[in-house]
Amino acid sequence: MIDVDDRHRLGQADWIVGGEAARAARKQGVYAGYVLALFAAIYGFPLVQALFQTTDRSWLRDQLASPVGVAALVASSCTLLAAAVWAGRFRGPVAPPLPWIDLVVTTPIDRALTVRRWWRFALAGAVFVGAVVGLVLGSGLAFAQVTGVLAIAGGTLTGMLLGLAAVRLWLWGQVRSWPGSSRGWAVLWRLPDALRALHAESLRAHSANTSTLAGSALTGNLRTARLAFARPVRRARAARLRPGRPFGVLVRRDLLGLRRQPATLAAGAGLAALGGSVLIWGLTQPAAPPVALGLGMFPLYLGFGAWAEGLRLQSDNIGTPSLIGVAAVPEALAHLVIPAGLATGLLGAAAAVAVATGGTGTAGVAVAAVLTVVLLSGGHLLAAFRGSPPPTSGPQGMVLWYIRPGTIVVLLGATMTYFLRAGQVGGVVVTVLATALVLAWGLARVRRLTHLHRN
Amino acid sequence: MSRTAELTGEVRAVGVSKSIDTTTLLRPVDVAADPGQCVVLRGPNGSGKTTLLRIIGGLLEPTTGTASVGGRPADERDPAIRACVAALIGTPTTYRDLTLIDHLVLVDSTWGHDPATSDERGQALLGSLGIGDLDDRFPHELSSGQEQLFRLALTLTRPSSVLLLDEPEQRLDTTKRQVVAGLLRKQVDQGATLVMACHDPDLTAALAPSIVDLAPAR
Incomplete structure (x- = not known):
């Protein structure tokens, strides 16, 4: 010893x-x-x-x-x-x-x-x-x-x-x-x-x-970070992807993906339910502070993102020879169907509960739910197809590059729902146009990034 | 509904080269391949074989020269080129939540093939590559050789008249290389144009191709 x-x-x-x-x-x-x-x-x-x-x-x-x-x-x-x-x-x-x-x-x-x-x-x-x-x-x-x-x-x-x-x-x-x-x-x-x-x-x-x-x-390599923390998928091995028309099979792919990753589905549901509840509460309860509208948008954005894995995988494939026989934009739209559908369902449920418990502004809530889903879709197109960070951006530029899509969704979403709650028609019109612009910008990013790699 | 021109498989590259700043990736080279022909690109590491394949596939703009497929400029943005060229260049990103057969069904369906027989087609392709019993595995559950066979299956499951393959023999044992040689031979016999980079003399000989030797780049 x-x-x-x-x-x-x-x-x-x-x-x-x-x-x-x-x-x-x-x-x-x-x-x-x-x-x-x-x-x-x-x-x-x-x-x-x-x-x-x-x-x-x-x-x-x-x-x-x-x-x-x-x-x-x-x-x-x-x-x-x-x-x-x-x-x-x-x-x-x-x-x-x-x-x-x-x-x-x-x-x-x-x-x-x-x-x-x-x-x-x-x-x-x-x-x-x-x-x-x-x-x-x-x-x-x-x-x-x-x-x-x-x-x-x-x-x-x-x-x-x-x-x-x-x-x-x-x-x-x-x-x-x-x-x-x-x-x-x-x-x-x-x-x-x-x-x-x-x-x-x-x-x-x-x-x-x-x-x-x-x-x-x-x-700015987000894929590597995602894969490092992702758990290997082993569930529902016997389930099969049902063949069919191109758009439908892409939607079913995302559904099967969520079925095989119930933790991701649940995490998305938890975050979206939290965000949706806060947002609807902010819209229907006069005592709620306006800042609740922005606070609700953030978890809603994260929850939507948890369901949008198909969109990110499409973006990961940029620059590789084409395997999927569908053009980039229809493919991206197909990958938005499941997250948009789930978000609509959750927001609808939260709105129904709010109305049933004596909340106010039913029509405004319905409009807000639809516009929020459109905004989330645009925001996630921008996030999945954000591309590479600017080469000479420095730490602040890098942080801005990361948070830009989420920030747009939270700020625009909060402003839009605030105008809806306050019944300011002019403000609503401007934010609706801005929301449509975010979606169009997201789709333009899909087109641009898909072909940018060639040069 | 959009309509896409159906291209034949003539591949032409005339005096194509690629440089980035002062670095030469590919020295000027000519390639010509017609339907039912196989061309093998040979050359030491760094001679630009992958770069040439990317140029022919329309994924990269050449610095000099022109590349065309079926008489149209090789540009991946052209839907007709995308419909015509299937390529295995680098590692395709796979879905970690889909099994092998799901991947093949997905690709097959997006090209508008008959859904009723999609499963059988996928299963048959996996079987022809000797990985039919791995159909319910996820990509992360494969060995590196099996993964290479799966990538080949992904590339072959989509319709094409031009096949571009970057070292399809990599990570494969001798038996599997022979299987791949047989499968590629069949594709060429059925009228496909095959252009591939290859370091394996046996695979090269089995496909009886024209050979293009690339000079080392600097």
């Missing part, structure tokens, strides 16, 4: 492999925290203020104290925690660089020590983000006089606790991403055991996923 000091050996490895890298990484972490705090102060707090100030205070106070309000808060928190477990399957909180994994993690040094630094980064980050979000929401409520000043401390503390719970569950998700005996609930409480349960191959996969994601973000 040889007695060795793991901490001493780790310190030596740290110096040889990383040099000053650890200190530099800590500085970067502190800087990121500073930027986040700055953004929260400049943008987050005023936005939350605007949201609460434009809402009927007494109504909001009643809602927050009602069983439905409490249930909604608990459900949101549970969704966040479930998302943390889910994310841990692909990219956990512990993702050291590959050389560190190969040269240090694989040595006999205690793994709880060799990976601890990355865990601490993630822990500090999650608790800090939770605290900032809690502080912004709590102070927003307090300054809008919806609650007392105690909400500031309560919000901050709750945010920190949620951050702590989320990061623990995130780690648990990472531990469970590799088969093994120590994967039960118990490792949630025994942190060193959880870190020791991380397999070197799993750490490599998570680290590689981080590099893939970062590389895809930098180069």
Whole structure:
């Protein structure tokens, strides 16, 4: 038996492999925290203020104290925690660089020590983000006089606790991403055991996923990122694509795809239901703040996107010899049928519930639902066929390139539904024309991008 | 309803070359192939075989020279060219949520073939390539050789009078190369024009083609 000091050996490895890298990484972490705090102060707090100030205070106070309000808060928190477990399957909180994994993690040094630094980064980050979000929401409520000043401390503390719970569950998700005996609930409480349960191959996969994601973000290669995180499909193998006319078979393809990926179907339904409910609530309840219209558009946009895989796959095929015997635009329109149909159904259901429970403005809601589906279709054509990022755009240009389709949908959708709610005919006409323009722009992008590769 | 001209399979490339800035991808070359003929492009790595196939398929604009298919300029934007040329150049993107037979049915249906016999056609094609028993697999469940056979099936399932193939023999064992040679021979005998880049002397000999040797590019 040889007695060795793991901490001493780790310190030596740290110096040889990383040099000053650890200190530099800590500085970067502190800087990121500073930027986040700055953004929260400049943008987050005023936005939350605007949201609460434009809402009927007494109504909001009643809602927050009602069983439905409490249930909604608990459900949101549970969704966040479930998302943390889910994310841990692909990219956990512990993702050291590959050389560190190969040269240090694989040595006999205690793994709880060799990976601890990355865990601490993630822990500090999650608790800090939770605290900032809690502080912004709590102070927003307090300054809008919806609650007392105690909400500031309560919000901050709750945010920190949620951050702590989320990061623990995130780690648990990472531990469970590799088969093994120590994967039960118990490792949630025994942190060193959880870190020791991380397999070197799993750490490599998570680290590689981080590099893939970062590389895809930098180069604008969204397909690579999508495929890195997509689960292999193995369901409904015996189901067959029914042959038929060209347009119909493309629609059935998308339907079969969703049948074989029920998680994608459910994720889309959840997001679209959430967004649709908020949007319809904003349209039919006079007490709802106008900002709810924009807030509803965002999850609706994401939900529609979850159902539009066929559209993205069509765009992925640009530049390859043609296999499908249908022109680009009809093919894109065929791939919009399923997401547009599902979104219409969900918005219709939400509108029916709103009307049944005493909401107002039935005709406006129907028009808003139809226009929203058209806008979502145009937005997703722009998103799927966004092409490559501008070559000399820089980080800001890259971010704008990513968020442009979603931003157009959220801003135009919010404006259009606001005019509908307010009954301003002139505004409605202008936004309807703008919505038609977005759809036409999306179809033009399909045509342009399909043939652009040749030059 | 749109109408598309039906082109015959004459392939002509006259003095085509490709350069990007100061880099030459393909030196000037001529290619001529008629229906029922096979032309094999040979040359060392980097001599521009794939580039030439992309130019003939209308996927790339040549820097000099002209390329035509059935007497029309080779341009993939022309629906008649798309209807005439089937190509396996690079890796086609497949649907990760469709099985092999679903892929073939999808491609077959979009070309307006008889839906009643679409399944049988797909099954027969997979069978002729020796992967008939893999019909209910998803693309990610294939070995690299099986994947190559599936790509060939995808390319052959759509109608065409011109076939452009970039090293169809890659990743295949000797037996499967012979299977592919037999299948391609049949296509040529039925009147297809076949232009392919190939490094395999046996496959080249089996198709008794004209050969175009490409000079190394710089």
